[in-house]
Amino acid sequence: MQFQQLQQAFIAHIKDPQQPAPQGIEDRRMAIYRELFFNNVLGFVSTAFPVLKSLYTDANWQQLVRRFFIDYQCSSPYFLHIAEHFLHYLQQDYQMQEQAPVFLQELAHYEWAELYLATKQPAQVEIPLAAEQISSSALCLSDLSMLLAYPYAVHSISVDYQPVESGEVQFYLLYRNDADEVKFVLINQLTAALLQTLQQAPGSTLSQLVEQLQPLLPQLSATQLQQGAIALLQDFAAKGVLVSFQAAQNSLP
Structure with missing residues (x-):
């Protein structure tokens, strides 16, 4: 397997464990990477949207963030950008689930706006x-x-x-x-x-x-x-x- 193919397979499996892992890498090591990457994103999103998170059970919140992690192509690893990407995902790509509050997008935008102003440089x-x-x-x-x-x-x-x-x-x-x-x-x-x-x-x-x-x-x-x-x-x-x-x-x- 060429390096680029290996890299793509690695990323695809990290984002979605249902995708096959690269050959030659034991699952124990891949599990460490899977947990590390997802927990970083989960922590960033949870910190940026605390009120929205409080309205979900832990399992449902992790499921929502997992869908974001799998489906959305983030272009930046920075905390502020991940928060903005999550908002865009909710506004553009997310399919409303039964457990999702009707005000999901509005509350998410309000919480993002607070974060945006807290960190913006004039x-x-x-x-x-x-x-x-x-x-x-x-x-x-x-x-x-x-x-x-x-x-x-x-x-x-x-x-x-x-x-x-x-x-x-x-x-x-x-x-x-x-x-x-x-x-x-x-x-x-x-x-x-x-x-x-x-x-x-x-x-x-x-x-x-x-x-x-x-x-x-x-x-x-x-x-x-x-x-x-x-x-x-x-x-x-x-x-x-x-x-x-x-x-x-x-x-x-």
Whole structure:
């Protein structure tokens, strides 16, 4: 057997023990490799998705991760990349099983987003805006924040709370504060609209934001809308979510 064939057979058997092992290697040695590789992936995925893991029995969780290990072609061995690959697998390739929660993909994305922000490096140094600068500055959301929406209250999901059907859309602002802690804010649809407008048009001024939001809220005057926007933006500035356009020119991922 040529080296490349041997290598392919080795990898295929490590990923799926049902595949024949390479000839000439005793099963005792192969078992060590099988256990080592799978346990590494299992540990990475379990660490990245602790809430999701808690909703499964140990046997069912290992079965889920095993299917991922067998079916998905990971392009990187790094912890963060394996977590992202697992999310992609759930979103694109996984066939929902009876024991899988209906909110599987949404909860997995929420947990991945927390990990993503906890480890992300901003494109450049960001300087939060002071409250008095909001009215006169170009505005941008921090590169260490994300706007999310799910038809489940994913922040409340636990062993004791598992919704069985989708409901009203929940809007979230995830961000990493100056203590490098990832926090979330549950926001309403109007606040989400404000942040989404800013996300899509980084560098907008307050007056430009108000102008873009006005058609969505015709019942409010421009003055009322501006006053409400200032109060929200001041709160986000205090959290470090709002930065100057010069400090962060990249939009959210």
